[in-house]
Amino acid sequence: MPLKITTETDLIRLLSNSPLQVEMSFMKIKSHTSKNTPVEHMQAFYTDFEEMRDEKYDGMIVTGAPVEQFDFEEVSYWDEVTEIFDWARTHVTSTLYICWAAQAGLYHHYGIPKYPLEKKMFGIFEHRALEPLHAIFRGFDDCFYVPHSRHTELRREDILKNPELTLLSESKEAGVYMVMARGGREFFVTGHSEYSPLTLDSEYQRDLERGLEIELPRNYYLDDDPEKGPVVRWRAHANLLFSNWLNYFVYQETPFNINDIQ
Template identity: 85%
Template sequence: MPLNLPDKLPAIELLKRENIFVIDNSRATRQDIRPLKIVILNLMPLKITTETDLVRLLSNTPLQIEISFMKIKSHTPKNTPIEHMKAFYTDFELMRNEKYDGMIITGAPVEQMDFEEVGYWNEITEIFDWARTHVTSTLYICWAAQAGLYHHYGVAKYPLEKKMFGIFEHHTLQPLHPIFRGFDDVFYVPHSRHTEVRREDILKVKELTLLSESDESGVYMVMARGGREFFVTGHSEYSPLTLDTEYRRDLGKGLPIDMPKNYYRDNDPEKGVLVRWRGHANLLFTNWLNYFVYQETPYNINEIGE
């Protein structure tokens, strides 16, 4: 089934070129079906890029999905046209009475700040709390995962000596868990972060279940509330060239940056990227939608949280 996206969203044309079936609101309203309502709180600086990355992964399912984009009022993006934000994003205040089957909260370029120093901390923690009563399952990514673990469970984050940057090998701790349906014993995930949460802190909190980790990049996936919350520290949604763009950007600015690990063929940027995480990324989002959104959400969406 297709994705139901806001009319004229740039991702529609970009993904049609990849033969991904998407429809806009005008056409979707003629289909007699209860779509899954997914809301995305996009905190990344390049909104259109992140929209496209997430929509690409959400499309890999037979379910019809209606996607909405949320924004916070206390922060104005600098890298996305204001016209785009006005056309496709809605303030949380105008969405707070809605219910959603699923929610995705992205990373943000604020990880080296203390949580309470982030200008929109009060608003985003209000959204975290709101999601518990208005959303069936919430997927927190990268900085949002750290922020959610801190806000809900008091789990600290720690600065890394060097940026965790590259593609890292991971394994599951509960291979029969539904979120890992179809996963290989070893799978790969992109990471790009300066901070971490630690295994020992996760294990101290009885409400948290550590599901996956990496010998090199540490904690990867944590679950809470029986799958109502997933905290994912990596960027499975990244497109093939995202780390390359970050690497060349930082080199151009003269910033201290190592080549992303396990990313380029033969560790040579001129030979291009070896993509090893696409299959895992598709499975992750498909399994989340199927087992923790579609199979858990009530048919009457207004019953969520009751």
């Protein structure tokens, strides 16, 4: 997550919207120093993986990173992050991988490749659940909306070829959205359901200021006019997604003695 404080706030807001009491810890890796987050913040709130590796956790969220246009092995912290992916399988009840992390997790664990897009997938897109009775979709409408902001994609045919993976949701425009593995111990989500109302606007304005080629985020601004602000249509889905994950795949699945996770 390039803007850690913003992402923390977005995720905490969603995780807090539950009757379950949630206590959070933030993990960092030694082989990477954040460029956009004050050192004081990292020192105050984050703990190195090495200091956490002997603990076990109900759930874990692995966020995205602005490295998706690199090959996975070219990422400077690839070895350390894949060590964490492997560790999570025996130390965490359920892991939720978001955006680049979803692509990285699927590649590392299941050999699923990513593909470059001709132009950035950027905006709010309609999705459907392929297994609408699945617990992760409890309370969902027949169609729901998700923000996307990425330069690469996964392809459904690669997911469907692997019997260990279940394609749970996709979009006609945005493609693969949610994949499940290990009976819900791993979820891979390619979009950014956690985004606040103004996140896409901030990304759009940032890229304009940098002189980058960027199209208007699709289906986002009222009348496609940035001056009129966004039409927010994904927050209900986001709250259900995180509360369902916490309830059905974290809280109800974690053994009474957390050390029994394996």
